[in-house]
Amino acid sequence: MSHIAVERNRRRQMNEHLEVLRSLTPSFYIKRGDQASIIGGVVEFIKELHQDVQSLEAKKRRKSPSPSPCASPRPATLQPSPKLSESSQIGGPHDNFKEVGTCCNSPMAEVEAKISGSNVILRTVSKRIPGQLSKIINLLEKFSFEILHLNISSMEDTVLYSFVIKIGLECQLSLEELALEVQQSFC
Incomplete structure (x- = not known):
């Protein structure tokens, strides 16, 4: 050849x-x-x-044998985050790989929100709760987020929801506030 x-x-x-x-x-x-x-x-x-x-x-x-119904969430900030409406400063054309994020965990669920480029990546890990996905979607729409991608992974009775969401111009939440709101939707 x-x-x-x-x-x-x-x-x-x-x-x-x-x-x-x-x-x-x-x-x-x-x-x-x-x-x-x-x-x-x-x-x-x-x-x-x-x-x-x-x-x-x-x-x-x-995995704990019996988590309390809804203990108060404990936010754990990874880095300070600006208001999401100002995210264009974070995800500018020369800043595509900078990530700012926060976590908010409780016995009911782990919630992580981070800015990646011009989008927000939101992840939740929890026990399978009927109707929880609808609650999260309604909450995101309420706060002017557009869901670009949703991935659902499950293992036994644990489920991971991974969202890629676009920030609406009207959105006035910080990452910490978003993570806390999503965390509270599990209660």
Whole structure:
């Protein structure tokens, strides 16, 4: 086989594999169709999935026999966060990888909210509660958020909701306030 044919076959295989990666990755992770953007988006998606797995494993390890119905949440700020309506300053064109976030945990649920680029990534880990997803969606819509992506993962009686949400112009909540509001929806 000639060198040209070997190279053509290699490029064809590479393009096929990139297309498979692109089809397996949610579209908002891939900004453009070039190879570097596809690979970069896949890397970000895998990092997020890895965090989801770690969160679920931690929740499984901490599983308590009988959590109290609704203990008061304990916010744990990772970094100070500005008002979400000012997030355009955080996610500007030269600042795509800066992340600001907060956690709010209780025996009922773990809630994490962080700004990534121009969106908010919101994750909750809790025991399976009928109707809880609807409560969270209604709450986000009430505060002018647009849900871009929702991923639901479950293991036994634990469920992880992972939202990517767009911040509405009318939104006046800080990340801490958002995490606390979502935390209180579990009560």
